[in-house]
Amino acid sequence: xxxxxxxxxxxxxxxxxxxxxxxxADSPDARMAFAVDLAERNVAAGTGGPFAxxxxxxxxxxxxxxxxxxxxxxxxxxxxxxxxxxxxxxAATGSHDLATHGATELIVSTEPCAMCLGAVGWSGVTSLxxxxxxxxxxxxxxxxxxxxxxxxxDLEAAGIAVTRDxxxxxxxxxxxxxxxxGGMIYNGRAALEGERGD
Amino acid sequence: xxxxxxxxxxxxxxxxxxxxxxxxADSPDARMAFAVDLAERNVAAGTGGPFAxxxxxxxxxxxxxxxxxxxxxxxxxxxxxxxxxxxxxxAATGSHDLATHGATELIVSTEPCAMCLGAVGWSGVTSLxxxxxxxxxxxxxxxxxxxxxxxxxDLEAAGIAVTRDxxxxxxxxxxxxxxxxGGMIYNGRAALEGERGD
Numbered sequence: 001x002x003x004x005x006x007x008x009x010x011x012x013x014x015x016x017x018x019x020x021x022x023x024x025a026d027s028p029d030a031r032m033a034f035a036v037d038l039a040e041r042n043v044a045a046g047t048g049g050p051f052a053x054x055x056x057x058x059x060x061x062x063x064x065x066x067x068x069x070x071x072x073x074x075x076x077x078x079x080x081x082x083x084x085x086x087x088x089x090x091a092a093t094g095s096h097d098l099a100t101h102g103a104t105e106l107i108v109s110t111e112p113c114a115m116c117l118g119a120v121g122w123s124g125v126t127s128l129x130x131x132x133x134x135x136x137x138x139x140x141x142x143x144x145x146x147x148x149x150x151x152x153x154d155l156e157a158a159g160i161a162v163t164r165d166x167x168x169x170x171x172x173x174x175x176x177x178x179x180x181x182g183g184m185i186y187n188g189r190a191a192l193e194g195e196r197g198d
Numbered sequence: 199x200x201x202x203x204x205x206x207x208x209x210x211x212x213x214x215x216x217x218x219x220x221x222x223a224d225s226p227d228a229r230m231a232f233a234v235d236l237a238e239r240n241v242a243a244g245t246g247g248p249f250a251x252x253x254x255x256x257x258x259x260x261x262x263x264x265x266x267x268x269x270x271x272x273x274x275x276x277x278x279x280x281x282x283x284x285x286x287x288x289a290a291t292g293s294h295d296l297a298t299h300g301a302t303e304l305i306v307s308t309e310p311c312a313m314c315l316g317a318v319g320w321s322g323v324t325s326l327x328x329x330x331x332x333x334x335x336x337x338x339x340x341x342x343x344x345x346x347x348x349x350x351x352d353l354e355a356a357g358i359a360v361t362r363d364x365x366x367x368x369x370x371x372x373x374x375x376x377x378x379x380g381g382m383i384y385n386g387r388a389a390l391e392g393e394r395g396d
Contacts, residue, residue, distance in 0.1 A: 003221070003261065003264065005213060006207060006208035007288070008205070077295065078321075087205045088202040091273060094273055095273055113316060115314075115316025117313075117316070118311060118312030119276050121344075
């Protein structure tokens with residue numbers, strides 16, 4: 001067996017247009033609208049799960065990097081939207097630690113799963129803004145993993161401000177549309193059990 | 199600002215030799231010896247943190263993919279050893295879900311942090327074998343994040359067998375050597391506080 005020495009996390013081709021030029025969004029609400037639109041496009045294009053994330057400079061509102069779920073297309077279990085956004089933000093800023101770039105805000109169209117929650121803590125972002133709730137994802141069949149019960153308080157204790165329910169309804173509606181259109185519930189336990197969302 | 203559309207997770211150059219040809223290790227102990235050696239080499243080469251991971255076929259003992267910590271070198275907060283190994287295993291097998299490949303075992307030189315713990319659940323591996331304990335990493339200054347208290351039992355409940363303390367002393371010794379040699383404690387909170395391990 002040949003052993004892979006590298007793997008590339010790549011956004012779908014349609015992102016080239018979606019992310020062209022400067023993207024500036026002044027408020028958490030506007031930033032969430034941008035992320036929910038990316039999630040929606042990911043579903044419409046059939047390029048991945050109904051999740052998107054984006055890292056913005058908190059003060060200027062400049063987009064640093066965006067991510068959508070590309071787990072299946074990239075053959076990469078870890079390629080959740082938040083992970084992609086954090087990885088690409090590192091590439092954009094040249095540091096593994098976004099704290100070196102100043103205050104940054106991570107926008108997530110759905111509250112992070114257990115893995116992504118851990119990654120938020122390592123990313124160096126100073127605030128997290130969530131759209132759909134964890135339970136909205138679970139309600140349509142996604143497994144979010146075992147998360148500490150007080151995860152939002154834990155992040156706050158680590159110096160990361162958390163805002164929830166920003167455009168929750170719009171973000172949750174994308175989850176429902178994905179499942180209704182027969183989208184694959186691709187995550188761990190569901191995959192082991194052969195479940196799908198259709 | 200130009201928005202990155204892709205980022206590559208790459209092993210250090212020395213891995214090309216270390217992973218050349220078939221690698222077969224029949225027992226969890228032999229697989230852990232392989233992983234601890236990779237962690238040691240990563241420290242000696244100065245290419246990253248003192249952590250390594252590897253995915254083996256449980257029955258044949260064939261190595262599918264290996265990972266070492268490349269957080270700083272790759273400017274990628276998520277590039278912990280386990281994440282790299284899982285990503286490269288996906289590339290090697292052509293699927294985001296290792297369960298499609300049969301029974302696989304993830305060897306980790308240190309028990310997973312909060313993020314990697316979540317990733318184990320999504321990876322499709324059927325067993326996890328750990329070397330150094332979480333508390334060995336914390337003892338030398340690494341932050342493992344907020345993990346569910348019964349994380350090993352949670353994995354078992356999800357159908358993933360967990361074995362702990364395999365070559366724990368050897369694996370923990372690599373952590374100590376890294377810190378004693380002035381290695382950077384690069385993870386989230388420490389980075390925010392400007393702490394280092396020297």
